[in-house]
Amino acid sequence: MKHLVTGGAGFIGSNIIEKILLSGDEVICLDNLSTGDLRNLKKWQNNTKLKFIKTDIENFVDLEVDKIWHLACPGSPSFYQKDPIKTTKTIFLGTLNVLELSKRYRAKLLVASSSEIYGNPKEHPQKEEYFGNVNPIGKRSCYEEGKRIAESLCTDYSNKYNLDIKLARIFNSYGKNMKSNDGRVIYNFILQALKNEPITIYGDGLQTRSFCFIDDLVDGLFSFMKTTFRKPINLGNNEEITILELAKLIKAKCLSQSKIIHLPKREDEPLKRRPDLVLSKKVLSWHPRVNIENGLEKTINYLKEIHVVKN
Ligand code: UDP
Numbered sequence: 001m002k003h004l005v006t007g008g009a010g011f012i013g014s015n016i017i018e019k020i021l022l023s024g025d026e027v028i029c030l031d032n033l034s035t036g037d038l039r040n041l042k043k044w045q046n047n048t049k050l051k052f053i054k055t056d057i058e059n060f061v062d063l064e065v066d067k068i069w070h071l072a073c074p075g076s077p078s079f080y081q082k083d084p085i086k087t088t089k090t091i092f093l094g095t096l097n098v099l100e101l102s103k104r105y106r107a108k109l110l111v112a113s114s115s116e117i118y119g120n121p122k123e124h125p126q127k128e129e130y131f132g133n134v135n136p137i138g139k140r141s142c143y144e145e146g147k148r149i150a151e152s153l154c155t156d157y158s159n160k161y162n163l164d165i166k167l168a169r170i171f172n173s174y175g176k177n178m179k180s181n182d183g184r185v186i187y188n189f190i191l192q193a194l195k196n197e198p199i200t201i202y203g204d205g206l207q208t209r210s211f212c213f214i215d216d217l218v219d220g221l222f223s224f225m226k227t228t229f230r231k232p233i234n235l236g237n238n239e240e241i242t243i244l245e246l247a248k249l250i251k252a253k254c255l256s257q258s259k260i261i262h263l264p265k266r267e268d269e270p271l272k273r274r275p276d277l278v279l280s281k282k283v284l285s286w287h288p289r290v291n292i293e294n295g296l297e298k299t300i301n302y303l304k305e306i307h308v309v310k311n
Pocket of ligand 1: 076077078172183184185186188189200201202203207208209243266269
């Protein structure tokens, strides 16, 4: 079995590659290394079943594979907002390219969609049937609308060419192999806490998120890939927490002296987010197992090690 993972040097992609290689299958990793990092694949560098191609997913690369995992795109708001036109092109052209590959080789395709397709949701928790509340000209729209058009394009390809395509709506996730300066909240807070620097909350901190540990997410993605189900499925953790509670929890777990400070609220910020997981449980028999306390401990230990190795 041959797999293609786009964005395979990134956070979720590299964790998928690890699981594929452990199963003994072959995998090709495509990445432009804009936010991905080859250090995430370092321990596999001598494994002949892994091939790496440095390229931008906006370019079509003809590769005959059985399964495609399409993850290529920066996931952190601070990164994807740096060059929003590039983000929109990455999502649209990248998805078009993997769809063409899927069509050419009848490859099963899993596309990383996102909780961002729900925007600043008016329904809570978010079920897959909810259409969302997205500002088409907001700061986040390159990503939010990008992922929405990707879902639309996938659905049309799937219907027209009878392709087996999975749309995984991935909610906030965390764990090993994120970029240290990724800007997403859990890494920011842990690194600030470990350095006893101020923990920076944007706004009042009463906004909520629900955080899924990477091992759970990867299990969910593999379960989804095994099915013949062709509609979108939420994947995440449904344990909801305010950002202020998260800051306090991380501070306590790191035994940190950091102050918790408030910075201006981010523009176009979703105020709450929590996946409804009824469908994922029913179709995939999957449910996240790692709670926030345990997931944070693992991530804190991982980041401590990385920090020690770097120094
Ligand atoms: N956040 C924060 N401080 C930070 C980074 C993020 O208060 O240093 C907040 C952010 O405003 C949002 C939440 O944490 O409410 C999650 O942000 P992240 O960038 O991780 O992902 P998002 O869910 O917004 O896509």
